[in-house]
Amino acid sequence: MDKITKLGIIKCENYIQENLYNAVKTVTEKTDFPDVSNKTVLIKPNILMDSSENSCITTNPELLRAVIKIVKEKGAKKILVGDSPGLHTSSFNAEKCGIKKICDEENVLWSNFLNNPKTVLIPNVNYKLPIAKDVLESDIIIGISKMKTHQLMYLTGCVKNFFGTVVGLNKSACHMAFPNRDNFSKLIVNLHEFIKPSYSFMDGIIAMEGPGPANGNPKAAGLILGSENDYAVDIAQAIICGYKIDQIPILHYAKIINILPEKIDCTILDYNNLIIKDYKSIPIRKKTKLISSLILPFFTRNKYLKREKKLTCPSFNLNNCKLCLRCVNICPAKALSLKNKEIELDTDKCIRCYCCHEMCPHNAIYVKSN
Ligand code: SF4
Ligand code: SF4
Structure with missing residues (x-):
């Protein structure tokens, strides 16, 4: 019998904390949220660059707050929040995007990914990468990606969000070693398999369309997504944004190596009914x-x-x-x-x-x- 993966997609039209909290709580109740009690939990938002929350480049800080509250209520022993942006310098502190402020107000630790990274060999691609120490040492890893277009990969998503566990400028060097969509996808998927996050949310309340992931335009999509399977969320994102699964290189590679969810159970809303007809996507380049x-x-x-x-x-x-x-x-x-x-x-x-x-x-x- 096919293994069933639960996926929660819920409407949420704005970043008002009460609405976010209720939406995140419902999504966790309707999906297989991990047991975080007495565990060290690392939350990984998407901070491509430290920019204002209104630009929609980063995960919204209030959504992060709602997730932190839920993780606290579920009894986590220690909560850390961290990411490595594209140009990661020692002065980066996630201030402009509001994420550091949320960490301070919620009394959780900001993890500086530049501190003592450990170089690991990523299986199947035979490539060594320095990964943030706190990522390797946490019991549970939870992602909060942003629903966004991406010039190279067509869409950013939950799986690619974990590219930010690679510290500093080593990320851009990966593009030389894996210089096209297909082999870069192979790296991203195998890195994700190595990190093995436990759960991911996606901030699709105000998404980004057009020339993302940094220079696109805000697009109100009014959705929060969550699943213990990042591929399930990314499949939903692909369909909602008007793509076919096979058109997204990461999903295509994951399908080839047989790791996509066998069966997705949409426990709240069905992504097939949420397609944004006027979403400005990145055109697919034909081989x-x-x-x-x-x-x-x-x-x-x-x-x-x-x-x-x-x-x-x-x-x-x-x-x-x-x-x-x-x-x-x-x-x-x-x-x-x-x-x-x-x-x-x-x-x-x-x-x-x-x-x-x-x-x-x-x-x-x-x-x-x-
Ligand atoms: S290789 Fe080309 S696309 Fe990539 S960063 Fe350099 S100029 Fe830009
Ligand atoms: S093109 Fe953009 S990133 Fe490059 S120097 Fe000019 S402003 Fe800076």
């Missing part, structure tokens, strides 16, 4: 273009691929650029540099990971196809 290019004569093919590459490389809106150099510092391929007071891109070096687009705080980098 058939590459296949058709292979039948072209050698010289034409090279020209074709070069043109294709140029088209999919990020572009710069220099009027918006404030020369903060975040993009230069994050680029794993060293394809960006400062020349004559402008950011210059070497399209031959660019691997189209879009880390620069993710990290630009001034909306000065865009991807043409969108």
Whole structure:
């Protein structure tokens, strides 16, 4: 008989604490929430960069508060909250996004992931990564991801949220070692299998659409999702945002290695009835273009691929650029540099990971196809 995975999706239209608390409580009651009593629990929100909660880049701090309250009520011995953003420096303290303030007010510990990370070998990809010590030492790990588009992976989700357990700039180096959607998905899924989180929520109250994960626009979706199986939540997100499961590289790889939930029981609302028809998603890039290019004569093919590459490389809106150099510092391929007071891109070096687009705080980098 198929194993049944419970998934809770509930309507919640705003970030008023009473509403959030009631919604989170119902979701935990209707799903297989882990036994946290007397355990050390690490909660992992999504803090891509420390930005205002109104930009919808990060997990909303009030949703974090509601989760902390529930975990406290269920008798956790110790609660920690932590994440490693894209450009993780020692001064990062999650202040702008309001998450540090919630930790202080709720009297739980903020975990600095830069403290004593441990390098581990990620199985099946044979790749070593430094993982935050508190992630490795906690009894229970709970994620709170944000419903968002993602230029490279189409959607951010519960599974990819745990990429933030890798500390510092090592995350951008992963893009060089796994430089396309398919093999990057392999890394993310195997990292997630290694971390083995116990439960994840998704903040889909005000989601992000358009050119996410940092430069998209807020989209009211009015939903909180939760399950002990992160893939169940990510499947629901894919359907709600108008994709098919196989179009999302992480879900596609998880399906190939047979780890998607066998049967999902939607215990509150059914995701098939929650599709957002006007959600502005990232268009799927068709691989058939590459296949058709292979039948072209050698010289034409090279020209074709070069043109294709140029088209999919990020572009710069220099009027918006404030020369903060975040993009230069994050680029794993060293394809960006400062020349004559402008950011210059070497399209031959660019691997189209879009880390620069993710990290630009001034909306000065865009991807043409969108
Ligand atoms: S991150 Fe954005 S604003 Fe900063 S230098 Fe790069 S393009 Fe300019
Ligand atoms: S320029 Fe941007 S998209 Fe290209 S490799 Fe560097 S970070 Fe990635």
